[in-house]
Amino acid sequence: MELAKPVAFVGVAESDHIGPQPDKTALQLLGEAARNALDDAGLEPYEVDGLFTAAGSSVYAVSEYLGLRPRYFDGTNVGGSSYVIHTQHALAAIQAGLCEVALIAHGRQNFSTRSRAGSSWAFGGGDPFETASVSFERPFGMGEPVNGYAMAATRHMALYGTTHDDFAEIAVATRKWAQLNPKAFIRDPLSFEEYHASRWISYPFHLYDCCLLTDAGGAAIVTSLERARSLKKRPIRILGSGESTTHQTIANMPDFTQTPARYSGKEAFGRAGVSPGEIDVAELYDSFTYTVLVTLEELGFCGKGEGGAFVRGQRTAPGGEFPLNTSGGGISYNHPGYLGVFLIIEAVRQLRGECGDRQVKDAELGCVNGTGGTFSATGTLILGRD
Amino acid sequence: MMQRPSRPLPVPTPETEEFWQACKEGRFIYRHCRHCDKSYHFPRSICPTCWRSDVEWRTASGRGHIYGYAIHHRARPWIAAPYATVMVTLVEGPRVLMLWDGDNPTPGDITVGAPVEIVFEKIDDDVTLYRARPVSVDAAAPVSVAGVSA
Numbered sequence: 001m002e003l004a005k006p007v008a009f010v011g012v013a014e015s016d017h018i019g020p021q022p023d024k025t026a027l028q029l030l031g032e033a034a035r036n037a038l039d040d041a042g043l044e045p046y047e048v049d050g051l052f053t054a055a056g057s058s059v060y061a062v063s064e065y066l067g068l069r070p071r072y073f074d075g076t077n078v079g080g081s082s083y084v085i086h087t088q089h090a091l092a093a094i095q096a097g098l099c100e101v102a103l104i105a106h107g108r109q110n111f112s113t114r115s116r117a118g119s120s121w122a123f124g125g126g127d128p129f130e131t132a133s134v135s136f137e138r139p140f141g142m143g144e145p146v147n148g149y150a151m152a153a154t155r156h157m158a159l160y161g162t163t164h165d166d167f168a169e170i171a172v173a174t175r176k177w178a179q180l181n182p183k184a185f186i187r188d189p190l191s192f193e194e195y196h197a198s199r200w201i202s203y204p205f206h207l208y209d210c211c212l213l214t215d216a217g218g219a220a221i222v223t224s225l226e227r228a229r230s231l232k233k234r235p236i237r238i239l240g241s242g243e244s245t246t247h248q249t250i251a252n253m254p255d256f257t258q259t260p261a262r263y264s265g266k267e268a269f270g271r272a273g274v275s276p277g278e279i280d281v282a283e284l285y286d287s288f289t290y291t292v293l294v295t296l297e298e299l300g301f302c303g304k305g306e307g308g309a310f311v312r313g314q315r316t317a318p319g320g321e322f323p324l325n326t327s328g329g330g331i332s333y334n335h336p337g338y339l340g341v342f343l344i345i346e347a348v349r350q351l352r353g354e355c356g357d358r359q360v361k362d363a364e365l366g367c368v369n370g371t372g373g374t375f376s377a378t379g380t381l382i383l384g385r386d
Numbered sequence: 387m388m389q390r391p392s393r394p395l396p397v398p399t400p401e402t403e404e405f406w407q408a409c410k411e412g413r414f415i416y417r418h419c420r421h422c423d424k425s426y427h428f429p430r431s432i433c434p435t436c437w438r439s440d441v442e443w444r445t446a447s448g449r450g451h452i453y454g455y456a457i458h459h460r461a462r463p464w465i466a467a468p469y470a471t472v473m474v475t476l477v478e479g480p481r482v483l484m485l486w487d488g489d490n491p492t493p494g495d496i497t498v499g500a501p502v503e504i505v506f507e508k509i510d511d512d513v514t515l516y517r518a519r520p521v522s523v524d525a526a527a528p529v530s531v532a533g534v535s536a
Contacts, residue, residue, distance in 0.1 A: 023400050024431070031432030038437065045437050067426075067434025132428045135396035139515055140485050141458065141471045143394075150456035151473055158498035200468075203457035203493060251427065251473060251481045256454045 007091045011041025015107065022112040027065045030055050030107025034066065043101065050099030052086035054078075055107050057131045060376050062105070064132070064248040069260075071267065072099035073245060082106075098241075132249045145287060146210060148250040148374035150202035153290040155256040157204060159305065162293065164204060166308030168195040170289040171208045171331060173317035178328025180318060180358035185214055186332045209289045211330035211339070218341035220348070225386065235386040236348045239365075240272025245377035253375055257305075259291075261298035261369055264380040268367075269300070272382035276300040279382075280363040281350045282322070283343035285371040286329040295369055299380065323360040326350060340370035340379065351385050393464035395513050404443060405429045409514040412506050414446040416480050427480035448504040449521070450474040453481055455496045470495075472518050474502055487519035 013036030015029040030053070038044060050072040056062045059075030072093045076085055083104055090102035133142075142148060156162050172192060178184035190208060198207035228235035244260035244267075247253050269275060276299060284295045293307035301322070302310040316324035327333040327346040334342055347366040349355050368381040398406045408415040418425045419433035420440045426433070433441055453473040461467035470486035487505050488495060502518040509515055 025399050025401050028401060028431050031430070031437050032439070035432070035437040035439075045435065065430060065432075065434065066437065134394070135398075135402060136428050137483060138394040139396050140483050141462070141465060141469055142483065143462070147456060147458060147471060150458075151454040151471060154456060155454035155498055200457070200459040202459065203468075249428070249483075251483045256473070 003091075003095060005095050005097075007094050011037040011039075011043065013037040013040050020111045021109070024109075026107040026109050027056055027062065028107070029109070030062065030105050031066060033107065034103055034105045037103070037105075048101050048103045050090060050093055050102035052076075052083070052090055052102060052104040053106065054082035054086075055105065058248065060245045060248040060373060061131045061133075063245050064252050064376075068103075069244065069246050069263070070099070071242070071244060071263065072102075073243065132252075136251065137249055142250075145374060146202045146205060149288045149290060150205050151250060152253070152256040152294075152375060153204050153288070156290065156294060156305075156307075159257055160308070162305075162308040164196065164206075165192070166293060166311060167204070167206075167209050167289040168192050169311040169314060170286070170292050170316065171195050173311070173314050173320070174286065174325050174329045174331045176314075176317045177326045177358055178332035180356075181326075181328045181333055182356075184328040184333040185212055186328075190332075205288055205290070208331070211287050211335035212332070214334050214336050216334050216336040216342075218336075218345055220341055220344050229386070234352055236351045236366075237384050237386050238381055239274060239384045240268040240270065240382040241380065242267025242271070243377070243379045245373075248373060248376050250374045257294065259294055259298050259371060259375045260378040261295050261371065261380060264378045265299040265369065268380035268382050272384075274365060274382050274384075276367070278365055279367045280323070280365050281326060281347065281360045282324050282367045282369075283327070283329075283347045284325065284367070284369045285339055285343060286325055286331050287335075287339070287371065289331070291371055291375075292325070292329075295371065295378075299367065299369060318358065323350075323363075326355065326358050326360060338372070340368075340372075343368045343370060344381070347381075347383050351383055393462075393509070395509070396515075401431045402429050406513070408443075408445075409506060409516060410508075412514075414448060414476075414482075414504050414516065415443045416446055416476070416478065417441050418444045425479045427476075427482055444478070446476050446478050446504070450476040450482075450502055450504075450518075452496060452498055452500050452502055452518070454498060455486065457491050457493065457496070472496065472502070474504075474518050484516055484518040487517035 015032040051070040052074045053062045054077040059073050074089045086104045093099050175190040179187050195208045242264035244263035246260045286292045297307045316322050330339045347368045350363045366383040370379045416427045417429045421438050422435045453475045455472040457468050457470045459467050470491040472486050475481050501521050503521045504516050505519050507515045
C-alpha cells in the first residue's frame with residue numbers, strides 16, 4: 001500500500017484486570033484500557049482526536065463517557081471483527097488529515113452480563129449496554145428528541161431574546177419552499193396565525209416547530225472526480241467536510257446555546273477554503289425550527305445570538321436573500337428520521353439546477369449540516385459544482 | 387403523589403449503585419477526580435478528563451439554578467401533562483436533569499437562572515428519585531462551592 005502518510009500503532013494495552021469483574025462496568029473497563037494505552041504511548045486524553053469503538057450503545061455514548069470531543073469518529077459494529085476494521089478506517093482518516101491520534105477502544109462483559117441472572121444486568125433482564133440516558137433521562141420525563149431540544153431553546157430565548165415569532169419565521173418560510181416541491185408531504189400554506197394557534201408539543205415548541213413523521217428511504221453515491229466525470233450528470237464536488245460530537249445526554253451538552261456545528265462547520269469551511277458569505281444555498285437539519293436558528297449562528301452565517309434577527313422578514317423564504325431548506329425541509333417535505341441524506345439530495349439537485357420551481361438561481365456553492373441526537377453530533381459539508 | 391404504572395426506573399450499575407443508594411438516604415452525591423480537581427455527573431468511576439480512577443464521592447448542597455427547561459404537553463403513562471423538565475446547574479458545578487416539582491407548570495412559573503433546590507421523591511422501597519423546586523431569593527444565600535466530602 002503506498003500511503004502519502006504512513007501510519008503506525010503507538011500504544012496498546014488491556015484493562016487493569018482480565019476475568020470476572022462484576023464490580024465494574026463495560027465502559028469502565030474500556031476507560032482503563034484507554035488510559036493504559038495512553039500511558040504505553042506517552043499521550044494524554046486531550047491529544048486524542050479520533051474515536052473508533054463498537055462498545056456501549058453508540059459511539060457517542062462512549063465518547064461522552066470518556067469526555068472526548070473527537071473530530072473523527074466511527075461506530076462500525078460488525079461483531080468481533082470491528083476493531084480490525086476500525087484500524088483501516090483510522091488509517092484512511094489519518095491519511096486524509098481528518099484526525100491525527102485515533103483511539104480504538106473496547107470494553108465488554110460477556111461473563112458478568114450472563115452471570116447475573118435475574119438482576120437487571122442480565123441479558124433479557126435489562127440493558128446490558130446501559131447508557132446514561134436509561135438512568136438519568138428516561139426516569140425524569142425525557143424520551144423523545146423534542147423533550148431535549150426544547151430545553152436548549154428556552155435558554156437561547158432567555159439569553160438572547162429569541163422569540164416565538166423568530167421560530168415562526170422559519171416554519172413559515174420552510175413551508176413556502178415545500179409549496180414549490182412536488183415531493184413535499186405538506187404543501188398547504190402556513191400563516192403566522194396558524195403557527196401561533198397550533199398546539200404546544202414541548203414548550204417553547206408548537207406543533208409547527210417540529211419535523212414531520214414520515215416513512216422514506218434516501219441514498220447518495222460518491223466516487224472519485226475522475227470517475228464522476230465519466231458518468232451521467234454534472235458532478236457535485238465535496239469541497240470540504242467536518243464532523244463533531246460533544247456529548248450524548250443533554251446534561252453533558254457543553255452549552256445549551258451552542259452545537260457541535262461550530263466545530264464541524266469550521267473544519268468544513270476551512271478545508272473548502274470557502275466562507276459562509278459565499279454560500280448560495282443551505283440545507284440545515286430542521287428537526288425543529290430552533291435547530292435551524294442556532295445552526296445559522298454556529299456555522300457563522302450570522303453572529304451568536306443573532307439567529308432571530310437573521311430569519312426575520314422571511315429572509316430564508318423563496319425570493320429572500322438566504323435560500324434555506326429549499327425542499328421544504330424536515331418540517332414540511334419529509335422526515336423519516338435521520339434526515340441528513342435528504343439534505344444532501346436537495347443540495348446536489350440545487351447545484352445541478354434540477355429543482356424547477358424552487359431552483360435557486362445560479363447556485364454554485366452549497367452547505368449541508370446534519371444535527372443528531374440531542375444536539376449531540378453534527379456533520380457539515382461544503383459542496384460545489386464541478 | 388399518586389403512582390401511575392410503568393415509569394421507567396434507573397438501572398443501577400457498579401458505577402452508579404452508590405449514587406442511587408445515597409438518593410434513598412436523601413443525599414445527592416457526585417463524583418470528583420482528585421487528580422484533575424474536577425467534578426462531574428453522571429457518575430463514572432473513570433474521570434472523563436484524565437481517564438484515571440482516582441475519584442471520590444462528594445455530597446451536593448442540593449442547591450443550584452435553572453440552566454434551561456421545557457414544558458411537555460404529551461403525557462406519559464406515569465405522568466400527567468403538562469409537566470416540566472429542568473436542567474439544574476448545581477452550585478458545585480455539574481449539571482443534572484430533573485423533573486420540576488410542581489403541577490401544571492406554565493412558562494411564568496419557571497425562569498432560566500432562578501435558584502432551585504433538590505427534593506427527593508420516594509418511588510418505592512427500592513427507588514428514590516429527585517426533583518427541582520424553587521427557593522426564595524432570600525434562601526439562596528451563597529454556599530461553599532467545594533461541596534462536602536462524603
